[in-house]
Amino acid sequence: MVCLILVIIAVSIRDIKNLVSGKKKKDLVVYVIIMLLVSAFAIYYYSNPESGSFSEILLSLIGKEGGL
Amino acid sequence: MLSSREKISTRQAIILFILFMFSSLLWLYPFTAAKFGKQAGWLTPVFAIFPYIGLVFVLQALFKNNREANLSDIIFKTFGRVLGTVLLILYLIWMLLTLGIYVRFFAEKFLSSLLPNTHMNFFTVTLLATVFYASQRGVVYIARTAEFLFLVFSAIFFIIFIITIPNFEVINLFPVTHHDILPLMKSTYSSIGIWGSLTFVFFFGDKINDKEHIKRFGLQGAVYLVLAALMISIQTIGVYGYSVIERLSLPYVFVVKGVSILKTIERIESVTVASWIILDFIAISVTLLILTSIIKSIFALTDERSLLSPVTIFAFIFSQYIARNRFELENFFSLISIPANIIFGFVFPLIILVVGKIRGKI
Numbered sequence: 436m437v438c439l440i441l442v443i444i445a446v447s448i449r450d451i452k453n454l455v456s457g458k459k460k461k462d463l464v465v466y467v468i469i470m471l472l473v474s475a476f477a478i479y480y481y482s483n484p485e486s487g488s489f490s491e492i493l494l495s496l497i498g499k500e501g502g503l
Numbered sequence: 504m505l506s507s508r509e510k511i512s513t514r515q516a517i518i519l520f521i522l523f524m525f526s527s528l529l530w531l532y533p534f535t536a537a538k539f540g541k542q543a544g545w546l547t548p549v550f551a552i553f554p555y556i557g558l559v560f561v562l563q564a565l566f567k568n569n570r571e572a573n574l575s576d577i578i579f580k581t582f583g584r585v586l587g588t589v590l591l592i593l594y595l596i597w598m599l600l601t602l603g604i605y606v607r608f609f610a611e612k613f614l615s616s617l618l619p620n621t622h623m624n625f626f627t628v629t630l631l632a633t634v635f636y637a638s639q640r641g642v643v644y645i646a647r648t649a650e651f652l653f654l655v656f657s658a659i660f661f662i663i664f665i666i667t668i669p670n671f672e673v674i675n676l677f678p679v680t681h682h683d684i685l686p687l688m689k690s691t692y693s694s695i696g697i698w699g700s701l702t703f704v705f706f707f708g709d710k711i712n713d714k715e716h717i718k719r720f721g722l723q724g725a726v727y728l729v730l731a732a733l734m735i736s737i738q739t740i741g742v743y744g745y746s747v748i749e750r751l752s753l754p755y756v757f758v759v760k761g762v763s764i765l766k767t768i769e770r771i772e773s774v775t776v777a778s779w780i781i782l783d784f785i786a787i788s789v790t791l792l793i794l795t796s797i798i799k800s801i802f803a804l805t806d807e808r809s810l811l812s813p814v815t816i817f818a819f820i821f822s823q824y825i826a827r828n829r830f831e832l833e834n835f836f837s838l839i840s841i842p843a844n845i846i847f848g849f850v851f852p853l854i855i856l857v858v859g860k861i862r863g864k865i
Contacts, residue, residue, distance in 0.1 A: 439820075446812045454809055462809055465802045469813045476817065480824050489603075490826040490835035499838055 436481035443474055513716045515646040516704050517724040518653045523789045524700045525656075525731070526782040529755045530608060531836060532694055532732060533739035537748035540690030543683035545676055545740050548732035550691040552725055554849060555698045559721035561852050562705060565865060566714040573708035574852075575800030581859040588801055590851070595797045597847050598703065602790045602814070603821035604832070604840060606631065609783040610822065611829050616756050617776055627822050630780075634787045635815045639808060642710050645788045652781045659778045663771070664734050666762055667742065675744040676737065696841035698728070699848015704789065707796040752829060791815065 447470050454463040511519075536544035565577055572580075579587040610626040637645060701721070708714065739754045742761070748754045759772045794814050795807035804810075826832040859865030 439816075443816060446816070450809050450812055457806075459805055459809075461802070462804050462806060465798070465804060466809050466813070469798070469810065473813045473817045473820070477820050480820050484823070488827045488831060489600075489821075489824050490831040490839075493839060494831070494834060497838070499834065 436477065439477055439481070440474070443470065443477070509641070509643060510710050510712045511643055511646040513711055513713050514720045515650055516711045517720045519646055519649050519785065519789050520701050520704045521724055521727060522649055522653060522656070522782055522785040523704070524697050524728075524786075526605070526608065526779065526786045527697045527836075528728075528732060529735060529779065529782070530612070530753070531833075532697070532735055533748050533754040534751065535693035535837070536690050536736045537740055537745035537754070538690075539693055540686050541683070541745050542676065542740075543679045543687055544690050544745055545733065545736035546679065546683075546687060547690045547694055547736065548729045550687055551694045551698060551732070552729050554695050555701070555725055555728070556722065558699065558701055558849055558852065559718055559725070561856050562701065562721070563717045564856055565852065565859070566705070566708065566717060568865060570714050571709060573710075573796065573800070574702070574705040575797060576709070577859070577865065578855060579800075580864050581855050581862065591797055591801050594703075594706070594847060594851075595794065595801065597843060598790060598794050598797065599814075599817065599821070600825070601703075601840075602787065602794060602818045603825045604836065605783065605786050605790060606818050606822035607825050607832055609780075609787070611832060612753070612756075612776065612779060612783075615753055615829060617773060623823070627819055630783065630787065631815050631819055634784060634791060635811060637784075638788050638791050638811055641808075642707055642792050645785070645792065649785050652785065656778050656781050659774060660731070660734075663759055663762070663775060664738055666764055667738050667758060670758075670761060671737070671741045672744070673741075676741050692845075693837065693841055694732075696844035696848070699844045702848045702852050703793050706793045706800075709796075752833065787818070791818070 447467075450466060450470075451463065454466060532547075536547045538544075540547050565574075566572070569577055569580070575587075575591055578590050581587070582590060606627050609630055610623045613621065613626050614623060637648065705711070735755060739748050739758050742758050743754075751757050756772050756775055759775045760770065762771055763769045764771070791811060791814055795810040798804070798810050798814075799807040826835060856865065
């Protein structure tokens with residue numbers, strides 16, 4: 436998880452620099468929001484990767500078995 | 504003649520679509536054709552092509568008077584800003600799921616065929632890094648690369664078909680009677696979900712020129728797809744029979760494993776898996792471009808390139824979260840992806856066309 440967070444920070448710095456130099460304010464706001472959501476998802480998943488998968492949750496909702 | 508160097512032709516868009524769907528076609532098509540169509544499963548593409556042809560006509564009608572638009576623009580034009588945004592968010596969610604599925608399928612392919620003891624992240628990081636680098640250059644570079652790789656892949660695919668011919672057993676494919684019509688219908692339902700991907704390509708329709716030729720190139724693509732799908736099903740069901748194929752997870756690779764050239768060259772499945780990388784590279788690149796294009800339209804952004812990195816990182820994480828193993832992934836694909844793809848690929852474009860015509864917007 437630490438590696439991934441470092442990658443996210445490095446990529447964000449590069450992208451934000453480009454967006455600021457291009458004076459794209461709206462793009463910057465949307466970018467930051469999406470990147471924060473992705474980071475939150477990364478923390479959620481890697482804090483307990485053994486929890487139920489997306490398929491398992493969705494398949495159980497429709498009353499089907501996930502897998503072996 | 505192209506009006507801009509920043510745009511691709513409709514022909515290139517159709518090639519992107521063919522490569523985009525071919526990966527799923529090789530992975531799941533023989534399995535579903537054998538499971539539902541039984542002995543006559545190899546005839547599935549002959550039936551599956553009709554909804555696809557209908558879709559080509561629907562798309563042609565959608566873009567008839569909107570040649571510079573993309574599908575998001577047409578959705579906004581038809582439903583207005585609020586309803587249009589809701590529909591686009593649904594498409595966005597679905598394409599995010601599709602991206603995760605494609606990335607995971609790519610890794611599973613290697614894990615279940617050539618390199619079972621390698622960590623999954625090795626495959627996903629390698630592919631996503633390549634896709635991220637290539638996609639930054641834009642759709643034009645991806646389309647030109649796809650055009651070349653399409654020829655390479657088609658040549659490999661055809662050669663492998665030719666060298667599989669000695670292993671065919673005609674008894675595995677015949678007889679086909681009128682009793683096979685119902686199983687064929689079931690098998691068609693399971694496979695047309697994959698064919699609906701054509702709709703998604705038009706989310707970057709503003710970067711596609713000469714859209715008046717959607718019908719022409721779409722139908723040419725249909726001929727290619729029918730022939731290719733027939734070849735895949737004949738190659739798999741024809742060699743081992745439907746009862747074996749329906750129990751395998753990678754039937755195509757399994758068939759190629761059994762090929763021997765002049766009893767000296769064997770184990771050529773590595774060539775197949777390597778050529779499969781071409782398909783996955785294009786499929787994931789196209790999905791990434793579709794996603795960034797949808798986000799750009801929803802938020803009315805000026806440029807979509809900055810969105811590539813968050814979406815790529817999301818794909819990496821979600822490819823692990825989507826399923827714990829291959830069986831879950833295959834269940835998800837057959838039980839959820841196929842019906843959802845039919846809705847997003849076939850039903851929604853038809854609704855957009857009907858509503859647009861009624862409201863006089865298209």
